[in-house]
Amino acid sequence: MKHTKTAAAAAVALLSSVTLAACSSSDDSVAGGACEPAGENVTLEFTSWIPGIEGVVDLWNAENPDIQVKVQTGPNGNGGTYKNFFNQIEAGNAPDLGQIEYDALPNFLVQDGLEDIGNCEEVMAAKDDFVDWTWSQVTLGTESSVYGVPQDSGPMALFYRKDLFEENNIPVPTTWAEYADAAAQVKDAGGYITNFSQSDINQFAGFVWQAGGSWFSTEGDAWDVTLDSPESVQVADYWQDLLDKDLVSTVPAWTDEWNNAYNSGDAWTWVSAVWGANSIASGAPDTAGKWAVAPAPQWTEGGTDAGNWGGSSIAVLKGSDHKYEAAKFALWLNTSDESLTALNEAANIYPATKEGLNLPVLKEGVEFYGDQAIYDVFKDASSQVVPDFTWGPTMTQVYADVSDGFKNAVSGSGTLASALADGNASTIAALEAQAIPVAGE
């Protein structure tokens, strides 16, 4: 029996040394590999969560026998794919290409998970093809580095129940002040003007973005955290007021209950991104033909500022041996008419390129919205998105913490503004816990 024990112990020791060696091998990464063609046939691995992406990749594979792309689909980013990426990066076997939303790019960069494709000529040459602010989302404030190819964007506008607004003689709000007035009238008519999203903080971030605020910036070598900036607090106070007066509902976003609120006519408007058009159509099918889209309410009368909610890039993940080919595929996927049309047909992807906004499919009337050519509104919004919004390196934590605070505020303890202040403090703590330098600390 003793022998067995020693043998087992030896096996454990052996196994652990093997695994530990495997774990530490990710340390010796080559910094900033060159961007050169491999000169042989390559196969790229690509992970994405866009429904129908396989069909789009097939178009590429048919034309490019020397660069074959193997696509794997997973849950959306925060739903699990990012976690997989982080684990794969740590284990040193990440796919060559990954779908990463703009707000998660800094997080991947501080975890050393991205290849800089700024030294790929074709990537730099494509800079002017993209809507300006989307390009700054992937360069992260640097001059010569590029950490992903922009794929889509989520300019925000106002979805509203045209029929109900007309029936009740409520004018469609063009400013946030008018929106608050309309909220009172809607309440009198027995509905809620909208549902405040306390669980998905991205919408709130979009509002702050529109108001000209930003939650992060870099100061020299350090991060400045400004979750409670004046613009941010202004937006928080505005919604706190609507919450206090019980003019907005607060069911958790993206749930059956939430769909039910829109489907049953309880919620009358939604300030959301271009992709929200699909969310309403699928979540509230009984309201077909009753919706319309108008520009988002403004903070100043006659203003033309838009916020953004969502949008993602295709990034080359750390450890890819085929940076050149990967970048080439990512560019094709996100700039060619062929691919953008296919992506839009498959998943309503709203392109990040200037040309892409003129695709024929984006000129047509949409049946669910009473045949309104809704994408015209979003095209204008896309050009009005404030360019300087910067995401921080721990957005998953920021969203979780702010959402916890917002949930408390909605349940009656604390306010949205105090939740932002708490979130600011916990974010600074989270950055310091990972030795990420914070300005003024």
Add this chain to the structure above:
Amino acid sequence: MTATTTGVRVKKPARKRAQHKRAIAFFVTPFAVLFSLFYLLPIGYAIRQSLMVVEREGTFGAPTEVFGGLSQYAQVFQDNDFVSSLGRMFLFGIVQVPIMLGLALLFALLLDSPLLRGKRFFRLAFFVPYAVPGVIAAIMWGNLFSPNLSPFTDLTSSVDFLGADLVLWSIANVVTWVFVGYNMLIIYSSLLSIPAETYEAARMDGAGQFRIAWSIKIPLIRPALALTAVFSIIGTLQLLAEPQVFQSFSSAVTSTFTPNMAVYATASIPNSNLAAAMSVVLALVTFVLSFSFLKFTQRKEARS
């Protein structure tokens, strides 16, 4: 590993033991390999991770892991959210575990009593919720509690089952509903193993059904009760799926509502070092609690 080998400790002449060694190795190796690969190794790796800290330079500096001693553990105990999630689970366990086990014991005694008809039906009926996956059960109850989607909106719109005050007990309700039948079955099977003569003797002494249940059945199945209690303590501290599902129904369930959710949220940042330290602390708390409970019940048993 010792636990598996104690059973084969049979006295044999010394020369025969050599053959046995091979047999033992043959039977133990598959277990030992799997046990080390999927149990000891991950635990060892988690402990190693929990002792490291990350260092980096500049805004986007690449991280390097260095040995940091117990600094992650210091952070765990300074983390108010994590500590209060532990407190929440203590409260949950102190209330929910006795209620659940009380019900399980009651149902098991009823099933075992000669007074009840349709035992097979009830045995199955009580056990069926356990066959429903926890996530599905949580979704079902979440809908029942919801003020807008529930079939009992009259009740749910006046009592806020999903609000900050009650949501913990709504979750306790789900857990109780799922696990009463399971615990009942463990207790019931232990009741079945009590020899019939014991009851005969009791009846001859003039004991009624209640007296038999109180003075004979319950003391005899005390080990089964202790076992279910330990399982429940562990289950409570590991609560994850039900509250996570409830997040989509209730604003009162934060991302750090239970210790496991806090670990999950920290691992998503990703701050795997801190998450590892939290996991180790949670495992130690679980270990200490379940063992002190076992010791406590054993001492009581020895005294009685």
